[in-house]
Every structure is written in C-alpha cells, then in structure tokens.
Amino acid sequence: xxxxxVEFTGSAVEPKQYPIDRLxxxxxxxRSNVGKSTFINTMLNQHKIAxxxxxxxxxxxxxxxxxxxxxxxxxxxxxxxxxVSYDLMDDFKVRIEKYLEFRTVLKAAVILLDMRRVPNENxxxxxxxxxxxxxxxxxVLTKSDKLSNNERAQQIQVIRKSxxxxxxxxxxxxxxxxxxxxxxIWTILENQINRKS
Ligand SMILES: Nc1nc2c(ncn2[C@@H]2O[C@H](COP(=O)(O)OP(=O)(O)O)[C@@H](O)[C@H]2O)c(=O)[nH]1
Ligand SMILES: [Mg+2]
Numbered sequence: 001x002x003x004x005x006v007e008f009t010g011s012a013v014e015p016k017q018y019p020i021d022r023l024x025x026x027x028x029x030x031r032s033n034v035g036k037s038t039f040i041n042t043m044l045n046q047h048k049i050a051x052x053x054x055x056x057x058x059x060x061x062x063x064x065x066x067x068x069x070x071x072x073x074x075x076x077x078x079x080x081x082x083x084v085s086y087d088l089m090d091d092f093k094v095r096i097e098k099y100l101e102f103r104t105v106l107k108a109a110v111i112l113l114d115m116r117r118v119p120n121e122n123x124x125x126x127x128x129x130x131x132x133x134x135x136x137x138x139x140v141l142t143k144s145d146k147l148s149n150n151e152r153a154q155q156i157q158v159i160r161k162s163x164x165x166x167x168x169x170x171x172x173x174x175x176x177x178x179x180x181x182x183x184x185i186w187t188i189l190e191n192q193i194n195r196k197s
Contacts, residue, residue, distance in 0.1 A: 001186040004068045006044045011061035015098055019064055024193045025072040025105050027135075029096065029126055030112030032078035035142040038176040039112060040065065040073055043186070050075060062099050071193045074099070074106075079122045096126065100133055108136045108192035110185075115141040115155050115173065119162040127163065138170060138188055139163070145175040 012018050030036045040050035049065065063075035076096050100106070109130045113119055130137045141159060144152060152173065160168060172188070174181050 001190060003045050006046055006049055007066045008049055009064045009066050011063050013061060019072065022105055023071050024107045025074050025103060026189055027074045027076055027106055027109040029076040034112045034114045035176060036078060036112050040075060042176040043182065062095060100129055106135055107195055108138060108189065110138050110140055112140045112142050113159060115143055115147060118158060136192055140172050140174045140185060142174055144173045144180055145177040
C-alpha cells in the first residue's frame with residue numbers, strides 16, 4: 001500500500017458524528033496497551049497521528065483516519081484495562097456496539113492481541129460481535145520482537161487454541177519495532193477494502 005495522504009477527520013461519540021462519505025472502513029480494536037496506536041502509526045508511516053498514550057484507557061472515542069481519500073481506519077476504544085472501572089467498560093461496549101450497529105461500510109476488523117498474553121473475555125466478546133455482523137476479522141499478534149522463537153511458537157498455539165473456530169491463516173505475527181508482516185497485513189486489508197459487497 002502506498003500511503004499518499006492521511007487525515008484525522010475526527011472523533012465520534014454518537015453515530016451522527018461518523019463520516020458521511022460512505023468510504024470503506026477497517027475497524028481496529030484491542031485491549032488498552034496492546035499497541036493499537038503504534039500499529040496505526042506504523043501502517044500509515046506516521047509518527048504520531050494516532051497518539052501513543054502513556055495513560056492506557058484514556059482514548060474512549062471512535063477516531064476516524066481517512067487514507068488516500070479512499071478508505072478509513074477506525075480506531076475503536078481500547079478495552080479491558082484493569083484501571084478502568086466496570087462502568088466505563090460498559091460505556092466502551094455500548095460505543096463499540098453502536099459503531100457496529102450502524103456501519104454498513106465496515107469491510108473488515110483488525111483485532112490486536114498482545115502476543116505475550118492469553119486472550120481475555122473482552123477479546124472474545126468483540127470477536128463475537130464481528131462474527132455476528134459477518135465482518136471478516138484479521139488477528140494481529142503484536143510485539144513479536146519481545147519473544148524468543150520458542151516463545152513465539154508457543155504463544156501462537158495458545159492464541160489459536162483460544163479461538164478454535166478461526167482459521168490459522170487469520171493470525172498474523174507483527175511487530176512495530178521490526179515491522180514484521182506490515183506488507184502482508186496491508187495485502188490482506190487491501191483485499192477486504194476492494195471487496196465488492
Ligand atoms: N516492543 C514493542 N513495543 C511496542 C510495540 N507496539 C507498541 N509497543 C509499546 O507498547 C506501549 C503501548 O502502545 P500503544 O500504541 O500506546 O498502545 P494502545 O494503548 O493499544 O494504543 C507503548 O509503550 C509502545 O511503545 C511493538 O510492536 N513492540
Ligand atoms: Mg492508543
């Protein structure tokens with residue numbers, strides 16, 4: 001993917017604040033601190049368009065980034081951070097659910113999982129939302145640079161086992177430090193963006 005332009009077009013709380021140009025969208029989600037903002041910056045060759053936050057759980061809005069005037073990256077609120085109260089967690093769920101309810105332009109979702117951790121119930125919850133809406137999901141396993149080859153192989157197994165119904169080729173090992181699989185993930189996303197229906 002050649003990135004020509006990237007514009008942050010705004011943050012939304014309510015569906016009426018979503019973009020109205022009906023361009024295809026790719027949603028990105030994951031537990032706070034998984035590396036979502038860093039992933040967005042890396043994929044878009046930006047240093048800081050998506051803020052890399054030192055305070056996990058602070059970004060509660062749905063953020064829209066228009067790329068090449070052709071499609072959007074939609075940064076969904078992070079979830080499941082221990083410092084966030086349960087009320088806020090519910091708030092996140094409502095916001096994410098609302099986004100999914102109204103988005104017919106959503107072509108695919110990227111669920112980021114920290115490769116070093118076992119997926120939690122929120123990861124499954126959000127995966128189930130996408131499955132129920134028939135949105136194709138790509139799993140990106142972040143921070144691969146922090147694992148040895150052995151740990152890597154082991155964690156891939158742990159994560160796959162946690163999602164037994166997902167095909168093995170839906171999981172992509174990734175690192176924002178080494179840029180592992182950036183091109184491969186772009187190819188997958190481009191295919192989804194260009195999908196007719
Ligand atoms: N080693 C390593 N650290 C990463 C990677 N991606 C993100 N990080 C670090 O993980 C922390 C959280 O990243 P951030 O993008 O803010 O996570 P977010 O809360 O999901 O948006 C930051 O300190 C990042 O520098 C990666 O691929 N490898
Ligand atoms: Mg972030």
